Amino acid sequence: MPSRTPHRFRRTAALLTALAACVGLAGCSSAEPTASSSSVSGTPSAPAQGETASGTTGSTGSTEPSRTDEPDRPAPAHVSIPSIGIQSSLMELGLNPDGTVEVPPAEKGMTAGWYSGGSAPGTPGPAVLIGHNDTRFGRAVFHDLKDIREGAEVLVRDGAGKTLRYTVTGKEAVSKKAFPTDKVYGPTKDSTLRLITCDGEFDAEGHTVDNLIVYGALA
Template sequence: MVSRRRRRRPWYRTRAYRLARTAVLTVVLATAGVRCGGAHGRTVPDRAAGPAAVAPASPAPSGADGNGTDDDSRGGGGPDGGSPAGSGPRGGRSASPRPTAPPAPLPRSRATTLRIPSLGIDAPVIGVGLDADRQLGTPPADKPRLVGWYEGGPAPGESGTAVAVGHRDTRTGAAVFAALGQVEPGRPIEVRRADGRTAVYTVDKVRVFDRDRFPDEEVYGTARRPELRVITCGGLYTHRTGYSSNVVVFAHLTSTK
């Protein structure tokens, strides 16, 4: 009697796939954790010699996949995505508008208030630095509505990668960045400065990174244009180790006022 050949199980029905899917869902669904206390456990670089000393950390994000600015210049024609130079609209269509020039970086002035209107966040800002282990500090746990601005990096609107950090929750309840992971790409983040000007950033993307595999270069790497990272806790929570992940919002400067 000839034995029947055993058919190979499809990849999506394997035990390894089911375990991986369960792990991912657990991390995502656990973002309604308990408390976010202490430092965020990441090392950030000291401020460079100045805005002129920075270099790109990665290629500029595109707007097509939600990882960058909206791309209004798609379409044929000249270099700006509209009609070829010297020609008017064709076939009854109006020419595409020219892309808006990026705003000029602002001089140094400390942050005083951070607003994310879509989340109802309007919080005062204090300066934070690095501890003895070069870990990024946070606002005091007994002041959960404060946002910390890393003073060793760029000021709001300055060239380079600025960093803001805040608690997700504390022993007394929700904190300033409890809903940070819900901000959508394209939404503004406004940072008012001591000189009265406001740097307006636009959200490019939101990511959740495991603390044990935190991509320092992607998050903290320097950039030629003014960019902002807003960081809080995320993932699973235990009393012994705290939260397992960080929520990171990536944004870039789109206007000043």
Template structure:
């Protein structure tokens, strides 16, 4: 039996659990609540239709490619407490939360936009499968916790501190943007062979009536 087969056999039960949990996230997409206020200048910038994903950061092939044969480090379950994004100088507190009543992953309250929510119904960062961290793009005060997620370059480190005192490091594979009405649930939430991370926020065009019309997702894989 190869290393990959052993890993899959050992983690099969966990993958089944993750796959079942994905069915909880039934909504096609999520987005932070429409911010209040913000000033006319900021509202005009949002309404300009500028996308929030930097050029050259989307690499769908890196996400779709089969994981290389490797003995991935898989960690025991432990809640994330802090997230560091060195490329953009972000230091973000993380808290655990359940799915929203409509079935979407948890979103921090609009008055708590400087923190990120971890969906505790799925894997924790370092466990096998995709751990979900969700944060606001902006708020009535300005830039929020995940304001720079759309600019993360392939290979950028994502560092997560966990409640048990351990640290797990991921590397960004791709940053992608999807319309809210065409959100790929299985691609984002579905099971994976190795520990992965999803950073999710809003993107696309903003209007006062409907808020943002898209979601940005940064895909990251654990570093060996």
């Protein structure tokens, strides 16, 4: 009987192919009305198709994608981080026509989004949640993400009402010009979580120059 390519492996390969095409990550603007709603990061490098991603945090285990046929889980509907008072429904985000990752619109700055081209929470691989720090309308959903500590709990509830508990394993601020694509989007054996927002100083156009990335593992 011929072997089947696992659904999760196919999805991971497709994700990395899309990333290689040109991925822009979550961007935020200053709160000034003259600034645009979001900034586009520099194009991060991604592994070539078929190349193994590397650089995942130690808590994620092997960087090889799962080889089992696991049914898809419902899309995530809500995220909460009790330790820093963050609660938000989750909108689905895809890719823009130019291949960059969508971010929530500025007028919905208090709503985070789930990148639907990646893994769903609870399935092998990284589930990526993106939210603004600030928009031209003011403070946004992930404004206080910088205050999160290692060991903090992140709760993600899916559309069926099941809540998954993730534990924060680390965080880092990185230049948008040197975004660690493999580390954030690369395959992981277990279910992992990435929260992404903006960080750092503002450039001349009112956009922050860095991204803040928080890493989590399913508890």
